[in-house]
Amino acid sequence: MERDGTIVQVSSLPFSGFPHDFVDFLFRLQFNNTISAIEENKLNYKRLITEPLTRLFYALIPAATAVSKTITTKPSKCVSTMYSDMRFSRDTPMKEYMYLRFREAHRERDILGLYFDMGRERCSYGLRIYRQTAAGMSRIRDGILANEQAFVRELRAMHDLGMTINGDMYVKDKFPDVIDDTLKNLLNRKHFYICKDCPVGETVFNGELANEISCTFAGLKGFYQLISLSI
Secondary structure, three states: OEEOOEEOOOOOOOOOOOOOHHHHHHHHHHHHOOOOOHHHHHHHHHHHHHHHHHHHHHHHHHHHHHHOOOEOOOHHHHEOOOEOOOOOOOOOOEOOOEEEEEEEOOOOOOEEEEEEEEOOOEEEEEEEEEOOOHHHHHHHHHHHHHOHHHHHHHHHHHHHOOOEEEOOEOOOOOOOOOOOHHHHHHHOEOOOEEEEEEEOOHHHHOOHHHHHHHHHHHHHHHHHHHHHHHO
């Protein structure tokens, strides 16, 4: 069964990696992403991307729900479809990337979640706050300042696991009285996300990718729960 190009009833096969051919397919798609070629591209997209991505999604559900019991795991809400949003991409009908989203339900702004993104060259996975607002970021800063030691502990643990904090920073230090540089790195950002970012390598083509992402999600659990109390 399919809906908008996303398999909602996946086979019972476990995730064993993406086919090596997906890299070449996404490269060629740049030059052949047209309405006239959509039927041919659709068949390859389903085999090379949609099917393994959906198996990866099911493999990651236990890790995602271990972080938060209220996180959304409905396939239609979590797994990217093969089709671009035609309101913004009329000339490129098919996505040239893929993603998974595990987001908190029943929120319209400052939506905490876990993610996986991948194109033909790089992949990234970790924690994001979707539709993040200045007011939401202000609440997060208040929560950090009220519980500095816990946040420092979690931030250092995530750093040790190879995760980085990303997002635009203010030019001027707005928290000169905060001593710990780890906290400053987060407090002085206008918005942020935390991730592992790496080139598409051998683990993408075998089942180890699911294990790596699951371990990263597990390493984010303490920080995720601290943020959820503040946002």
